[in-house]
Amino acid sequence: EAQVTQNPRYLITVTGKKLTVTCSQNMNHEYMSWYRQDPGLGLRQIYYSMNVEVTDKGDVPEGYKVSRKEKRNFPLILESPSPNQTSLYFCASSPSRTGKQFFGPGTRLTVL
């Protein structure tokens, strides 16, 4: 089954404790993105990747890192989480930057 998976689905952590949210897709898509969703602000792109080893900043990259060492995986790294990073995070993949995006199930992160 074609899908995008994210782990964990829910995470409560404390300020400053490094964490990684994994994202994996099995559709051989080139384009992958991370978004955060906050009430009233819609979906805001954090980082995107056009292909392996090619990543670039979206609109809200501060406090986040990503890597794309393999085509299927695109982890999101918060090296020193802060409470303002409490949010719902979605990973997405698509065949190209102008193609249908397939979203993962979301990760709800709370930083205390």
Added chain:
Amino acid sequence: GENVEQHPSTLSVQEGDSAVIKCTYSDSASNYFPWYKQELGKRPQLIIDIRSNVGEKKDQRIAVTLNKTAKHFSLHITETQPEDSAVYFCAAEGGATNKLIFGTGTLLAVQP
């Protein structure tokens, strides 16, 4: 930077009526305009998209129109049904960048 404005933020209609959601974008180089539907607690899913070489596209009860001169595009839902109730997001591909910029969403409520 690139910006997408979406209106209204909430929309309530009676079952069977039409609903229209409007978006404007700032980057005249944008060429791809998708619409996503997000049901409560679910991930966003693509419902329709349009490219800049087309002025209108229809898929059953859903249609999207694009006015490149005015940098404006709209989602039209006819004969609304309760299952159309959801948050709808418009988006614009970043044109000169590889970003995908989302609007802030419209909460559509279809009253039976």
